[in-house]
Amino acid sequence: MLTAKQHELIQFIQKRLDETGISPSFEEMKEALDLKSKSGVHRLISALEERGFIRRLPNRARALEVIKQPEDATPTPRATVAANDAVASASAVMSKAPEPANDVIEIPLHGRIAAGAPIEALEGQNSLPVPAALLGPGEHYALEVSGDSMIEAGIFDGDFALVRRTDSARDGEIVVALVRGEEATLKYLHKDGGSVRLDPANAAYDPQVYGPGEVQVQGKLAGLLRRYH
CATH class of the missing domain: 2.10.109.10 (Umud Fragment, subunit A)
Structure with missing residues (x-):
């Protein structure tokens, strides 16, 4: 089970990804969850990452991907943006084939x-x-x-x-x-x-x-x- 704040944060991240294809900034997450500082946001993100709900995309600062939703959440597509035509332009870089490992x-x-x-x-x-x-x-x-x-x-x-x-x-x-x-x-x-x-x-x-x-x-x-x- 997720805490109330963890649940609220993952829903906010998913909603923003569905709408724009871009993960929200830490400042936006802080305001959306009514937290006093961004350090609280970082702790929530780390907890969600450790439990396998989100992951940080390694080649982009602050870029987040929702891997799975809490079981009691309304099912939504994964936040891999290439799967959503409405935000395909924002995720074209994400959907490209990775560079060769030896490059x-x-x-x-x-x-x-x-x-x-x-x-x-x-x-x-x-x-x-x-x-x-x-x-x-x-x-x-x-x-x-x-x-x-x-x-x-x-x-x-x-x-x-x-x-x-x-x-x-x-x-x-x-x-x-x-x-x-x-x-x-x-x-x-x-x-x-x-x-x-x-x-x-x-x-x-x-x-x-x-x-x-x-x-x-x-x-x-x-x-x-x-x-x-």
């Missing part, structure tokens, strides 16, 4: 990035072999994650963040943010008037708020690679 791209590996307190992201000459299926269009680079402030978004210490290089991002996206020109961190981006708030995905950490011009976006999270020892 690997070498991308630059630029040191470490903090998922905790900001640390320096080092430039380096190393490279990282990455399955082409994990990368979309654009120029990409990789950073090794240090810290645990993004664990509720499924990003763990030692993971490799695959980053699409860009200097802009929308609210709620996970970005590589250069703070005061010298320290880089991986966080959710939010703009509050003239200030910038960098939100963790771990209830043990507080948001970081900076003034105008103190934060520069250097890329958006495109995917993750995990090393298993």
Whole structure:
């Protein structure tokens, strides 16, 4: 049995996928469930994922797929968008055949990035072999994650963040943010008037708020690679 909030969340995700073909943002889920913070949303998503009701699509940040519905829910099609003609345009990428397993791209590996307190992201000459299926269009680079402030978004210490290089991002996206020109961190981006708030995905950490011009976006999270020892 799911909790009331878990049941409410999976129904909201399914409804949004049926309507638009795009999973809702964490901010939208927080508001729909009347939660006080996005960390509560992350906990609900993790619980649903562990119980096999949803899965996170590995090659797209925040993309969710509903695998099964609670037994007491009204049956609806799986949220694999290609099965729904009404949202086929939003899911064309999802429905394409996967890249061959041996199709690997070498991308630059630029040191470490903090998922905790900001640390320096080092430039380096190393490279990282990455399955082409994990990368979309654009120029990409990789950073090794240090810290645990993004664990509720499924990003763990030692993971490799695959980053699409860009200097802009929308609210709620996970970005590589250069703070005061010298320290880089991986966080959710939010703009509050003239200030910038960098939100963790771990209830043990507080948001970081900076003034105008103190934060520069250097890329958006495109995917993750995990090393298993």
